[in-house]
Amino acid sequence: MAEDRRDRSGCTSGSEPIEDDLDDNENTTMVGSASTLSSRLEVSVAETEKRSGKNAMNMQEMFTVYLVETRPMEALAEGRNPAPDSLWRRYSEFEVLRSYLLVTYPAIVVSPLPEKRAEFVWHKLSADNMDPDFVERRRVGLENFLQRVTSHPVLSHDNILYQFLTEEQGWKEAVYETGFQDKADSRLRALSATFRVRNPDKRFVEMKRYSDELQTHTSQLLRARARVADRLYGVYKVHGNYGRVFSEWSVLEKQMGDGLQSAGHHMDAYAASIDDILEEAEHYGDQLKEYLFYAEALRAVCRKHELSQYELEVASQDLVSKKQQREELATGSVRTFSLKGMTSKLFGQEAPEPREARLHLLEEQISEGEEAVKERRAECQVHVGSAWVDVLRFRQQKDRDIREALIGYALMQINLCKKGVQMWSNTKECFLKM
Amino acid sequence: MGSRWEAEWKHSCATAALGRGGVSPADRGSCVGTRCVADLSGEVLDLEDDEDLEVFSKKASRASGRSVVHPPRSMVNQYRLEEDEGGVTTKDIFITVDHPESHVTAIETFIVYRVLTRTTRGDFDSSEYEVQRRYQDFLWLKGKLEEAHPTLIIHPLPEKFVMKGMVERFNEDFIETRRRALQTFLSKLAEHPLLSQSPQFKVFLTEQELTAHKKQGPNFLSRVGAAVRGVTFSVRGVRSRPEEFEAMQEYADHFGNKMASLDKITQRIVKEQKEYLEELSQYGPLYAQWADLETELTEPLRGVAGCLDLCGRETEEQLHHLTEVLEPTLHQYLLCADTLKTVLRRRDHIQAEFEAKNDALTSSSSSKKVDLETLKEEVACLEERVENANTALRGDWSRWGGSMRTDLRDSLVATAHKNVDYYEKCLAVWETFLLSQKTPPCQEEDGAHPTT
Numbered sequence: 001m002a003e004d005r006r007d008r009s010g011c012t013s014g015s016e017p018i019e020d021d022l023d024d025n026e027n028t029t030m031v032g033s034a035s036t037l038s039s040r041l042e043v044s045v046a047e048t049e050k051r052s053g054k055n056a057m058n059m060q061e062m063f064t065v066y067l068v069e070t071r072p073m074e075a076l077a078e079g080r081n082p083a084p085d086s087l088w089r090r091y092s093e094f095e096v097l098r099s100y101l102l103v104t105y106p107a108i109v110v111s112p113l114p115e116k117r118a119e120f121v122w123h124k125l126s127a128d129n130m131d132p133d134f135v136e137r138r139r140v141g142l143e144n145f146l147q148r149v150t151s152h153p154v155l156s157h158d159n160i161l162y163q164f165l166t167e168e169q170g171w172k173e174a175v176y177e178t179g180f181q182d183k184a185d186s187r188l189r190a191l192s193a194t195f196r197v198r199n200p201d202k203r204f205v206e207m208k209r210y211s212d213e214l215q216t217h218t219s220q221l222l223r224a225r226a227r228v229a230d231r232l233y234g235v236y237k238v239h240g241n242y243g244r245v246f247s248e249w250s251v252l253e254k255q256m257g258d259g260l261q262s263a264g265h266h267m268d269a270y271a272a273s274i275d276d277i278l279e280e281a282e283h284y285g286d287q288l289k290e291y292l293f294y295a296e297a298l299r300a301v302c303r304k305h306e307l308s309q310y311e312l313e314v315a316s317q318d319l320v321s322k323k324q325q326r327e328e329l330a331t332g333s334v335r336t337f338s339l340k341g342m343t344s345k346l347f348g349q350e351a352p353e354p355r356e357a358r359l360h361l362l363e364e365q366i367s368e369g370e371e372a373v374k375e376r377r378a379e380c381q382v383h384v385g386s387a388w389v390d391v392l393r394f395r396q397q398k399d400r401d402i403r404e405a406l407i408g409y410a411l412m413q414i415n416l417c418k419k420g421v422q423m424w425s426n427t428k429e430c431f432l433k434m
Numbered sequence: 435m436g437s438r439w440e441a442e443w444k445h446s447c448a449t450a451a452l453g454r455g456g457v458s459p460a461d462r463g464s465c466v467g468t469r470c471v472a473d474l475s476g477e478v479l480d481l482e483d484d485e486d487l488e489v490f491s492k493k494a495s496r497a498s499g500r501s502v503v504h505p506p507r508s509m510v511n512q513y514r515l516e517e518d519e520g521g522v523t524t525k526d527i528f529i530t531v532d533h534p535e536s537h538v539t540a541i542e543t544f545i546v547y548r549v550l551t552r553t554t555r556g557d558f559d560s561s562e563y564e565v566q567r568r569y570q571d572f573l574w575l576k577g578k579l580e581e582a583h584p585t586l587i588i589h590p591l592p593e594k595f596v597m598k599g600m601v602e603r604f605n606e607d608f609i610e611t612r613r614r615a616l617q618t619f620l621s622k623l624a625e626h627p628l629l630s631q632s633p634q635f636k637v638f639l640t641e642q643e644l645t646a647h648k649k650q651g652p653n654f655l656s657r658v659g660a661a662v663r664g665v666t667f668s669v670r671g672v673r674s675r676p677e678e679f680e681a682m683q684e685y686a687d688h689f690g691n692k693m694a695s696l697d698k699i700t701q702r703i704v705k706e707q708k709e710y711l712e713e714l715s716q717y718g719p720l721y722a723q724w725a726d727l728e729t730e731l732t733e734p735l736r737g738v739a740g741c742l743d744l745c746g747r748e749t750e751e752q753l754h755h756l757t758e759v760l761e762p763t764l765h766q767y768l769l770c771a772d773t774l775k776t777v778l779r780r781r782d783h784i785q786a787e788f789e790a791k792n793d794a795l796t797s798s799s800s801s802k803k804v805d806l807e808t809l810k811e812e813v814a815c816l817e818e819r820v821e822n823a824n825t826a827l828r829g830d831w832s833r834w835g836g837s838m839r840t841d842l843r844d845s846l847v848a849t850a851h852k853n854v855d856y857y858e859k860c861l862a863v864w865e866t867f868l869l870s871q872k873t874p875p876c877q878e879e880d881g882a883h884p885t886t
Binding site: 210213214217218220221224225227228230231232234235238239241242245248249252253255256259263398399402403406407409410411413414417418420421424425427428431432434 | 685688689692695696699702703706707709710712713714716717720721723724727728730731734735737738741745839842843846847850851853854856857858860861864865867868871
């Protein structure tokens with residue numbers, strides 16, 4: 001289907017006009033960015049629940065399900081407040097959805113899911129997947145994921161995505177029917193394969209380098225942040241001991257007793273305050289993590305380009321050598337050293353019939369090869385075009401989001417400082433009464 | 435001797451200033467009878483009141499009214515005025531300890547401090563003195579004062595070189611901490627109504643050479659000397675300690691425990707804070723490194739790195755306060771608790787001596803009359819000594835209590851203030867950053883505006 005050219009505003013690669021050629025997947029549509037799913041549907045992940053059931057090995061296990069709610073935007077715009085449609089999804093189903101999207105849209109930097117297991121935890125933060133705080137943060141992360149994909153100019157039109165949001169039962173069948181599973185495996189193989197590509201698009205080479213560095217920086221940052229949180233926790237908690245000892249001491253003293261005791265209470269409060277502070281700070285950690293995982297998605301898109309380019313180069317090379325063979329066969333001249341050439345020189349040329357048969361075969365192969373090269377080139381160009389647009393979109397999004405995250409971080413610090421001022425002012429007042 | 439003491443305390447009572455350097459309950463100072471005790475209703479050290487001891491029963495809850503006292507408020511507040519950097523401004527004498535210098539001799543290396551005294555006291559010939567003193571000299575002074583006043587509470591000296599802290603004797607921080615403690619020691623002496631009049635104190639502040647004076651002095655093997663060194667040669671301990679001193683003992687024990695705890699907690703906070711600072715110093719620069727990778731984000735990322743750096747510096751300063759102000763004060767009062775116990779022991783010893791002699795008197799069969807008379811005299815003398823010791827201790831206990839309260843309160847207030855200051859400064863740092871990030875709201879792209 002024809003692509004709305006407005007979407008390609010960022011394309012500077014000079015590639016030919018893109019034709020949308022994504023497999024025969026009936027589930028994909030390319031429509032103008034103006035009508036993403038999110039403009040028609042309000043999506044949220046509203047609740048969580050614990051369930052138990054049998055797993056693949058027929059053993060009883062506990063797992064969490066998430067309530068995906070949708071409401072038509074139109075109704076909301078009119079001021080009505082209809083009850084949402086809803087269905088329950090497990091984390092593993094989200095993983096299947098994302099896997100499908102990754103395979104189906106190799107030119108898109110697909111939003112990541114919240115982490116499977118808690119990582120970069122400072123020691124008091126639970127690493128348990130069933131921990132309510134972790135589940136809550138995951139709920140927020142899943143909602144974020146859905147909101148991102150439903151507002152993506154390309155992904156939001158995917159039918160499987162729509163079914164994920166609206167059909168509790170039928171979705172699984174539909175997604176497996178697309179046969180994405182096989183492609184998922186070969187995609188993974190390709191991602192880790194080593195091959196030498198001669199002429200990749202420089203922008204993608206640069207982007208891949210960027211994605212690696214982004215990954216490094218965000219993971220270092222997350223690790224250091226967790227260590228700082230740990231230490232800060234320690235500092236605050238030790239102050240709780242002041243609370244205890246001031247209280248004990250206040251018993252001994254007549255004059256200072258009141259002041260000491262109330263100061264002690266403030267110290268207890270101070271020590272307790274760090275729990276909430278650090279829990280809230282996890283939201284910032286989650287924002288950083290999202291971009292840590294995004295870096296991986298960005299890298300995958302760049303790798304896909306390398307792969308396409310490589311396959312094009314291989315096909316081109318193959319065509320060139322086949323053409324060379326044809327020329328040698330046709331003219332009987334040997335341009336390059338070959339065993340065939342030597343034997344024909346020594347033993348004379350072959351009989352005409354086998355030679356003609358071989359020529360004919362070669363011609364067929366060459367014509368196939370030319371088709372192949374044409375296809376590969378088109379694939380490559382399509383990918384470059386779409387991918388670069390999405391990379392630019394991603395970059396803008398990242399700049400916006402990270403800036404917001406940093407502002408949020410500053411706000412958290414300000415909040416922490418204000419609390420500190422208040423607590424120590426109160427404590428000072430108590431001490432003055434001693 | 436005894437009456438002179440009483441007269442002095444009476445005088446102090448009558449002229450005791452009311453200002454407590456801050457907050458004080460309504461004036462309740464008065465003199466009750468001939469024995470001057472701070473009569474503070476509710477705080478009174480009333481010996482008939484058994485309620486006193488409830489405080490120390492294990493079941494005493496915080497909620498129940500704290501009964502007695504220990505220690506009552508200071509009666510000599512007139513001697514304590516505001517503190518400034520150099521030392522304590524008293525009415526008439528001002529002492530600083532500074533300029534630590536290393537002295538090397540063939541035998542040893544040691545630190546010498548300059549002790550500078552400015553005074554308007556009439557009993558000093560000049561108004562300014564400057565002498566060189568080493569730690570040993572301070573020890574000498576303390577020893578002399580303890581000899582002369584076994585039951586007065588003398589502010590502790592900083593400890594001798596201690597191995598366990600792995601502190602090098604000539605390490606800068608160690609020397610500085612010691613210097614301050616030595617200054618506090620002398621300032622406290624100057625504040626003390628009795629000790630400040632001691633001749634050895636004057637000698638210490640004024641004489642260039644102490645060696646001559648060190649050789650003089652009462653026989654060290656005198657009983658008082660022995661008591662000072664904590665060696666009780668009398669076979670029996672004190673028979674019955676008066677309740678008031680019993681209560682003091684309990685207070686000293688508990689107080690000592692609390693100070694030890696607070697000292698330890700503070701040290702722990704310092705340790706945790708240092709580790710926090712260490713991690714922070716690794717964390718901040720990571721933002722700057724990331725900034726180098728980016729284009730649009732460079733500025734805010736660098737901004738955050740800058741904020742973290744500034745906050746780190748503020749944290750360092752706050753740390754200095756803990757190690758230089760709060761910790762030393764707590765530590766000194768931990769040592770004070772030991773002083774209290776020692777003083778009580780000495781008092782007990784004095785009483786024991788009297789009891790021993792008294793027993794000898796009452797149990798001895800009337801042998802030679804001459805011996806009996808001498809014995810009676812000795813007993814009377816010892817009895818008077820007990821009276822004096824008790825009075826001195828009682829009075830000094832109350833003085834010490836007030837001083838302790840002021841010192842600890844001031845340190846704690848200063849610490850809380852420093853913390854408020856710290857958070858306010860960090861607040862300003864982040865608010866400045868936030869202001870720098872205020873940009874006009876960006877245009878929303880059609881349908882492609884992701885929600886976070």
